[in-house]
Amino acid sequence: MSSGNSVGTGLRERKKAATRQALHEAAVRLAIEHGLDRVTVEAIADAAEVSRRTFSNYFASKEEALLYGDHARMCLLLEAVRARPADEAPWPVLTAAAVEVFQVLGTRDPKWIAQVRLVRRHPALAAQQVTTYTSMEDGLTAELSARGVTGPVRARLMAAAFMTSLRVAVQAYPDRTEGAPFIDVIREALATTGEGFRER
Known part of the structure; x- marks a missing residue:
């Protein structure tokens, strides 16, 4: 039964x-x-x-429906972070998880590029995208704390900075040279932001 x-x-x-x-x-x-x-x-x-x-x-809303792909990727991202080795340093964990999830977008899919440009033109879509990305901060903060990031403020700042870096990379990508892999933009954004979270 x-x-x-x-x-x-x-x-x-x-x-x-x-x-x-x-x-x-x-x-x-x-x-x-x-x-x-x-x-x-x-x-x-x-x-x-x-x-x-x-x-x-x-x-x-129609905005939420349009950006459902972003929500699905955020859920995959959190799963990828949780699956990383327990002894891996926090920022490399986030970077590796992002590369794993976003590398499938490396072929300049015209439909995805058009969607990104729609977000840039419409404040309602931009607001929905911010909501989608920040919705993952609680889960990431908890995971980073469990991985030894000292203090809830630092863990939340790291999670927020990570999500903001991804969103900025997405928004910047359509302006890059044709054929440039999206994952290179992700790596650049995360490497720049990660300077502030180097282990001491």
């Missing part, structure tokens, strides 16, 4: 994940094609072939 329940639960979770991804992809596609201001929640729901109510079960 329990095995059947597990299968059912797994299927429901996969269907939810598929619906969430479909809404996200519809939001990105419509915003790129028509501009964010012309896109409505109803249009996103229609494009994903779900109801307006279903949209509301997954996202609070």
Whole structure:
């Protein structure tokens, strides 16, 4: 009986994940094609072939739906940090986790670049992106404290500086020379910020 329940639960979770991804992809596609201001929640729901109510079960706004990819990467990032060796120094842990998660974006995906430029043009999207990135600070702070970062203030500052560096790298990337790997921008941003968190 329990095995059947597990299968059912797994299927429901996969269907939810598929619906969430479909809404996200519809939001990105419509915003790129028509501009964010012309896109409505109803249009996103229609494009994903779900109801307006279903949209509301997954996202609070069209901005949140559009930036769901960022949220998913942030969750993967926290998992990657937790999976690093326990004896690794804190800032190298963060850097290695970022490289692991973000290296898949190294091919200048036109859709992702267009999404980044949308964020730069629209304050509502920029605010949502800040919210998405800062939502990971509590988890990172706890992980850094567990790894020996002394004091809650330093651990939180490190987490916040790390997340800000990633966001700045994302925003700066479209202006880089065509073909430049995104991961190089990530490494540059983290190396610069990491100077302030060298172990003493």
